[in-house]
Amino acid sequence: MTGSTELSGRFITPIAFGTILQPLNSSMIAVALVGIRADFHAGAAVSWLVSALYLATAVAAPAMGRIADVLGPRRTSLGGLALVALASAAAPFAPDVGTLVVYRILIGIGTAAQYPCGVAMVRRAADEQDARPNNALAALAVCSQVTAALGPTLGGLLVGGLDWPGVFWVNVPLAVVGAAVILRWGPADPPSRGGGRLRALAEIDPVGMLFFAVAITAVMFWLLSLAEQPTWWWLAVAVPAVALTAWWGLRARTPFLDMRLLGKRALSFTYVRTIVTYTAFYCVFYGLPQWLEEARHLDPTSAGLVVLPVAAIGALSTLIATRLQRRHGFRAALVVGTLALCAGGLLLTLPHSTSPVLVLLGVAAMLGLPNGFNNMGNQGAMYAAAPAERMGAASGLYRTSQYVGANLAAAVLTLVLGARADDAGLHHMGLAVAGIAAVLLVASVLGLVRDRLAQR
Template sequence: MNRKELLLITAVALGTLLNPLNTTMISVALARLQEDFQLTFADISWLISTYYLASAIGQPVMGKWSDLFGRKRVFMLGLFLVTLSSSLAPLSPSYGWLIGFRIIQAIGSSALFPSGMGMIRSQITSRQARALGILSIFSSTSAAFGPSLGGLLLHYGDWPLIFLCNFPFIAGSFVLAWKVFPNDAASSGRASDMDWRGVMLFCVAIFMWLLFFLSLSDGYSLWKLAASVILTVWFYRFELRRSKPFIDVVFLRQNINVTLIYAQFILTNVAFYSIMFGIPSYLQRVQRMDPQQTGLVMLSIAGFSVLVTPIVGRWIDRRGSKPSLIVGTACVIAGALLLLLIQDDASVFTIFLALCVLGIANGFNNLGMQTSLYDFVTKEETGVASGLFMTSRFIGTILSSSLLAALFGESITTAHLHSMAWTCAGLGVLMFVLTLRLPQVNRPVAHEKAG
């Protein structure tokens, strides 16, 4: 890998880490925000869910825009929006304003992954798994580092620092992208090329599903479920008739492997983000840890994710994605079952052991899922495929916040933690089954075909 390629990867990595980092960094601050704005856990879950919702919608929209209007342009636009929101969020006069600025932040950071991945795949043609491994350390594992960094920032300041700490990453990404990204060709895309009615239907359907899942904490809402199903079917049938659809449902129907990868990634993120948001709140409320101690304990997930990711990248280059996913999904099951050992007076070692196994699972699954997706899509499809991949992530995170709201509600107990652990173990079993049916692909051959 030459110097220019390394700088390009670094530029993309510094940008793409902003979304997952800001997704989880705020988890340690939830208790503090509840006190500051006088909220219940169900209320504060809207701060998480709206960020997920905006990201779920923003990822495929920005992926399509990067394909239409140029990857460098969309990447720079995303950095600008994150800068704007990170500057204004600490000044929020109310909880509603804070949610609004977080939505802007989510949309801006959503532009960075699909445009950045499109840039990587077009500029780096050999050993892409290793390049994706470097990106995974920065982006996917930054989600695991979020609680640890958030805990340190809360210890030495207050929740506004969680937004202000974005600026070094923004500045580094902007300078490198400005220098090393090739200029976009003259744009042949037009705003009218965007399937705006499809986007609106997608937004309404996703929002309706969010309302349904968040309502589960108060009981089962039949009309919300019915409305969600009807809107989803309507969206699917509408996109089938479009010559330039927002989401190519024909492609998804014809390529079952890609569809199942998205489904598995949803399950992966339900389990991962349930743990990333549930454990910090549990440690502070039940185990009586302060934010700094909580952040240090959560560092076990991040540390082991980073440790295994380079190894996984080399393994995937030699053996393909499937073996790494088998190990990763097995670790999800094992780590979730280890959470059952945690009691009200649990030792730090017991908690650390369970989180280490879950960190290993995160490292194997994140890179394995990314490389598995690119085995089945061409370079020309990278932007929209990457956007849908991240939409799958945020559908999973929306489900995780709904699960936590249903389990924890007004209070958090060890029994609730164990219920979450059993749920995550069940999800791990489903992930393992989906992995076993995934075809084994020789990556060098796959890339030759994609090229």
């Protein structure tokens, strides 16, 4: 990140645009579940419309990133957008919930391609132009994470006007526009290596990809089960699958998951830190609205408006974090972010069901502050540690780390909130978030001190 100039806005816009699809699709569906359940006379099965997209994205993000490393990120991104458009156009005509879940999986695969492809395109352009990637990474951070908070609002408008199919149909014009701007302004892929695309396809390592898919799926199912009754046999599947993935990653000539890459302490530690950070983030993202509805007795729309500062301040803090990171590096952003997260967690121990809405808005604003700093810091750490030729796969694993954190958050919320969120549950959640942040803060400060000593 030592270039003298920033990447141009015309270059960044087409790359960042596609990354809004995954967070929007992960959160828009929440307001459509009631209508889908009624239309298909379904029960708890509709919850798979939420879980299926997270699972598909967690598995597909590093896979699509690896494909982008081999076939080119522009080409892979366009393929993902085409898959999103086709699956979204067909989903409203699904005959049953099972088929609708399949379409959600396809949408998850297509949207999973956008972030790793975006980071890979940024890395290639920044290296070629000797430019700083900070503004491009900030745009990706805002579009790929902060927009999740806007999903329920947009989804409510779409369901109100078009019923539940609206949350699928909206993807079609978004995907078409995304493809158009990438075709018009997106950076060209590097030329094919010797042997052409068929030889390149052989380098994707389908065996390693299969082992990884089984491993991460089993891990995610086990984590999901922790929220109710732990299903230990999923862990019995996950452990040997992880071992096979590691073994193959050391044995294959061009492995999908290069264990030597994960052997880099800086990169593997970044993934662990990201999992822990997003465990705290999703505790707030899911837990605070639940308390607002069940203890503060706000309707869903009002609860959504109260937590809106989390997204708004998160976008603003991303811009501030970009400046800080440009001058002092990603560790400085992580120190500020984890300190703010610790303060936000402690603030959650103060509100009660009778607290004024203005107080709750202030708490939500404080909870939005760490998001930009932590996202930029972890993203910057991953960018600095991963080699350029593996940037797609590395950034895909970064996304997977976020979703592992989301599932861990579900387990944490079950422990601290219980079946129904009350004031005590909120305060326990705040202490859990503050405790997680305190551990991250110590690690970030030690890393910053170590880097400063190394520079002397």
